[in-house]
Amino acid sequence: MSKLKIETGSSPAEERFSITVTEKGPFLVYGRPPLAEQFIMPNEQNESWYFQEGRRFSTEAEPTALCRCGASKRKPYCDGSHETAAWDPRLTAPDESLLDKAETVEGGTLTMTDNPKYCVFARFCHPGGDAWTLTERSADPEARQLAIREASMCPGGRLTAWDRKTGSPYEFRFAPSLGLIEDVTIGSSGGLWIRGGIPLRREDGHTYEIRNRVVACRCGQSANKPYCDGTHAAIKWRDNLEGEPVGETLPEEVY
Template structure:
């Protein structure tokens, strides 16, 4: 296991207890250790049709440790691996940089808040457009109502592409998450999204190096991201669908 002092922890995040971590197999699945809960996280719209909340769907019972989650996109037993990666046409190589996300982020300053945005990690969940585009909101946010909307839109970004902090206190806002795994479903655009890793779970690459520990991360599960192991929104353009049914009243395909 990688020693704690060998990998960074993003400001505002904290590392999950050490029994929780994910190991990426060189040509295979994600090995998830510690048995964190795994649930569908369904993106649900508001009255205007914009992404607004996550609703929990199917809970995936697991007893193995580690649990093997598909990352090639071809398993017939999603979200779990069934060995399909051995014969699938996909590129398992990790291409994401081993650098802190905010190191390469654009900073957008407002009167009371600063927004960090690293588009490379966009998971196309679209919460950043829920009321008004967050990039416009942060530039005028002064009242507590305006600030809360900025925090809401940034905090609902599953990948952590968007991070917001207070200019006076320099305190980073992060939603409180326990170590857990979400399988994102996006019925609004009829696609299945990435694996949502919450609560500071460490992710160790195939080469043994750990990526920056972050409170919220999205991992590719369509097999086609150009920023592996992280999601870059490709699942939306390729219309990836995992075939896992949604419960009645929790979105439609």
């Protein structure tokens, strides 16, 4: 059996938490983690700036079956539509660590790693110039702070900011939890935001690299399953959950 991969800066959740990606059907969620809509909220320039919680959903069923084909009439739950839906359930993502093929941006006080394959088109990397330029300018305290924030807000983990002096990554400290991403600005629903080191595994028991933040595909159309690749934005996929951003916002403190 291959050694379990754990991304640097991430910690595995308690043993009771896990998600199994069935080969031709839903996600099976174990451990009853909290599940709620997470709305991407804009700043005054209409750029992605923070997440705000919306409607909450139960995960009391053990396991809770969540739709991954995009066609269920009971979203976020599975209703068996995967058996007749036009989708490709194959899990095509390579067995690799997030940093295996990541690009590196060097700055004055920060390094940023970037693996574009895991972009979920949340656009938190855009304000203030962009995360890449801000990293290059990180000798400036304000640029450094914003670069850290933007990289750490990336829900799929494409971007990570690292302190050049200590070599340590910056991460929000998430409790094990799940988010149903809603992107009102572009009129699309997004993937399943898996936070706090919840293991994601295949039916045969193979566990993907454990990460503090990762987004799995819910629209059924990603070319990098089980991960989201932003296709939902191109096809304007909607889950029609009818919630509103009225709950808590994502913590502002990173480290």
